[in-house]
Amino acid sequence: MNNVLFFAHLKDEVGVESLQIEAKGKSVLALKQEVHETYGLSSIDSVMTAINEEFAEDDDVIQEGDTIAFIPPVSGG
Template sequence: MNKLLFFAHLKDEAGAETLSIDVSGKTIAELKTIVSEQHGLTKIDSVMTAINEEFAEDDDIIQQGDTIAFIPPVSGG
């Protein structure tokens, strides 16, 4: 299983701060498609993604037990 973490507006859209699903062997891009379709997340392509607290690219492969965080852009002054 993998743990997904959602921050800011994404946790409101997902309806939870965390989810546990098995996405091992999938890429970050494939995961973004899955959570977008299953949980109605909008603009998922514009968020930063991290695997085990290290920034990840869309072609990175998810391993069993990885924690994936979705971090939307932050603005402010």
């Protein structure tokens, strides 16, 4: 199993801060699509993704026990 973390408005859309999802062997893009279909996240395409606290690309493959974080873009002032 994998721990999937949601930050900022993503957490509000999903309704929880984290989920346990079986993502081993999936690409980051495949997991994004699964989360979008299951939870209706409107802006999942524009989020940054980290695996085990290191930024990841859509074609990176998730391993057993990895922690995946979805981080929406932020703006500052």
